[in-house]
Amino acid sequence: MFGKRTDGPKTSETIAAPKPAPAPVKAKPAPAPKPEARSPDRVEAKSKPSKAPPKKKSEGVTKIDDRSDEYYRVKTMVFNALIDTIDLAQLAQLDADSAREEIRDIVVEIISIKNVVMSIAEQESLLEDICNDVLGYGPLEPLLARDDIADIMVNGAGTTYIEVDGRIERTNIRFRDNAQLMNICQRIVSQVGRRVDESSPICDARLLDGSRVNVIAPPLALDGPTLTIRKFKKDKLKLEHLVDFGSISDAGAEILRIIGACRCNVLISGGTGSGKTTLLNSLTAFIDPGERVITCEDAAELQLQQPHVVRLETRPPNLEGSGAISMRDLVKNCLRMRPDRIIVGEVRGPEAFDLLQAMNTGHDGSMGTLHANTPREALSRVESMITMGGFSLPAKTIREMIVGSIDVVVQASRLRDGTRKIISVTEVMGLEGEVIVTQDILKFEVDGEDANGKIKGVHRGLGVGRPRFWERARYYNMERELAEALDALEGNR
Numbered sequence: 001m002f003g004k005r006t007d008g009p010k011t012s013e014t015i016a017a018p019k020p021a022p023a024p025v026k027a028k029p030a031p032a033p034k035p036e037a038r039s040p041d042r043v044e045a046k047s048k049p050s051k052a053p054p055k056k057k058s059e060g061v062t063k064i065d066d067r068s069d070e071y072y073r074v075k076t077m078v079f080n081a082l083i084d085t086i087d088l089a090q091l092a093q094l095d096a097d098s099a100r101e102e103i104r105d106i107v108v109e110i111i112s113i114k115n116v117v118m119s120i121a122e123q124e125s126l127l128e129d130i131c132n133d134v135l136g137y138g139p140l141e142p143l144l145a146r147d148d149i150a151d152i153m154v155n156g157a158g159t160t161y162i163e164v165d166g167r168i169e170r171t172n173i174r175f176r177d178n179a180q181l182m183n184i185c186q187r188i189v190s191q192v193g194r195r196v197d198e199s200s201p202i203c204d205a206r207l208l209d210g211s212r213v214n215v216i217a218p219p220l221a222l223d224g225p226t227l228t229i230r231k232f233k234k235d236k237l238k239l240e241h242l243v244d245f246g247s248i249s250d251a252g253a254e255i256l257r258i259i260g261a262c263r264c265n266v267l268i269s270g271g272t273g274s275g276k277t278t279l280l281n282s283l284t285a286f287i288d289p290g291e292r293v294i295t296c297e298d299a300a301e302l303q304l305q306q307p308h309v310v311r312l313e314t315r316p317p318n319l320e321g322s323g324a325i326s327m328r329d330l331v332k333n334c335l336r337m338r339p340d341r342i343i344v345g346e347v348r349g350p351e352a353f354d355l356l357q358a359m360n361t362g363h364d365g366s367m368g369t370l371h372a373n374t375p376r377e378a379l380s381r382v383e384s385m386i387t388m389g390g391f392s393l394p395a396k397t398i399r400e401m402i403v404g405s406i407d408v409v410v411q412a413s414r415l416r417d418g419t420r421k422i423i424s425v426t427e428v429m430g431l432e433g434e435v436i437v438t439q440d441i442l443k444f445e446v447d448g449e450d451a452n453g454k455i456k457g458v459h460r461g462l463g464v465g466r467p468r469f470w471e472r473a474r475y476y477n478m479e480r481e482l483a484e485a486l487d488a489l490e491g492n493r
């Protein structure tokens with residue numbers, strides 16, 4: 001059924017994205033002419049990395065597969081022959097399985113016609129690879145298939161890093177050229193109805209499995225399309241895993257459990273990738289199954305186990321710049337949906353005001369994460385988000401609101417050895433004059449480093465006998481458990 005195409009020779013840009021029909025048409029002219037226009041830079045840019053990395057290659061590169069240069073040469077040859085043979089327009093009409101079947105048949109034929117000598121295993125991996133290139137996410141596929149990778153970072157066609165176990169490693173994954181990479185980016189974002197090209201070079205999207213994707217393309221990214229994927233973990237870490245990893249002590253985890261269960265209002269603060277969302281997700285495990293929980297996120301990541309959960313997601317503006325639904329719109333709307341608790345994936349703007357109001361008005365047990373390096377900074381960020389959101393309230397009023405609504409700030413951090421830790425649990429006590437008073441219940445104290453460079457330390461209690469949420473714990477009949485957990489914390493002293 002696949003006649004040879006008659007319309008001129010194909011370039012790799014046209015080939016790579018047959019599925020979303022309009023995309024290749026757009027993508028082709030965009031990335032292709034650019035390198036020519038800037039060819040002097042390109043030669044320079046190209047020769048630099050190609051000279052530097054080979055030395056490093058054997059040292060710092062994680063081999064995802066053990067393919068040789070010869071393999072890539074054969075692959076390119078077979079790939080080009082395939083593209084000359086099939087009609088991509090027709091291929092695009094097939095469902096994924098039949099398309100794969102079709103490609104496999106043709107590739108097997110090409111291999112035999114061209115007398116390529118390969119073992120069965122090599123041939124299988126070549127088939128898989130070529131199918132991935134034509135139909136899937138190409139060289140990204142083996143990385144996407146692995147569940148132990150937290151982030152995938154592609155910095156142009158030749159450089160891909162991954163984060164595994166908190167450490168960044170360079171891999172030997174490479175794309176044919178930036179045009180192929182751009183096409184794969186395009187394929188990813190077109191699945192959620194977006195577009196990335198020179199005129200809109202920044203784009204957020206999501207893979208079908210829920211992984212979060214960001215693309216920033218030339219001319220903004222100087223060394224080629226830059227793709228960052230925060231991989232969606234199918235099995236989210238639970239609080240007990242965090243204990244196993246040493247992110248929090250047993251007693252600390254018990255205190256967090258009580259904080260979650262007795263409906264304290266919690267802010268989780270930390271830097272990018274410090275484990276805020278993971279921690280928020282693990283705290284939601286202690287929400288009573290009878291409660292109605294509404295989650296608001298920019299890209300749905302949370303996986304609540306309760307039966308009664310409504311999940312909401314913000315929406316960026318469309319190509320004409322209209323139709324955006326902000327986090328504030330969602331949080332405001334939530335209040336009319338009779339929630340017991342509201343969970344905001346990440347608080348970054350004026351929605352802080354609405355969240356505090358919600359916390360203040362009977363939706364206690366609400367939670368959110370926020371980007372800050374210390375609990376104190378977290379509170380002052382909330383204040384500045386409200387000020388900058390255009391609410392003309394005196395500073396003192398805003399602080400009264402903060403004190404009246406937020407009970408606990410949990411600080412997460414990614415330490416320099418790559419491990420993620422809960423470094424403090426802090427209570428908001430009240431207002432003294434115009435100053436918000438806080439009290440640490442526990443803190444992670446660094447004792448030094450072991451021989452492998454891993455940071456050693458303990459979660460120490462700070463001798464708080466009766467935290468402010470004691471009454472709350474009592475109300476929920478958890479007073480004894482809280483007392484025991486606080487005692488156990490002291491045991492660390």
Ligand SMILES: Nc1ncnc2c1ncn2[C@@H]1O[C@H](COP(=O)(O)OP(=O)(O)O)[C@@H](O)[C@H]1O
Pocket residue numbers: 149150151233237242245247270271272273274275276277278279419420421
């Ligand atoms: N305590 C932890 N120990 C090990 N890995 C963790 C821990 N917390 C989070 N992670 C992993 O780190 C990555 C980033 O976590 P995430 O919660 O998304 O961070 P943030 O929301 O702060 O950006 C995820 O892949 C997650 O599985």
Ligand SMILES: [Mg+2]
Pocket residue numbers: 276277278346
């Ligand atoms: Mg997050």
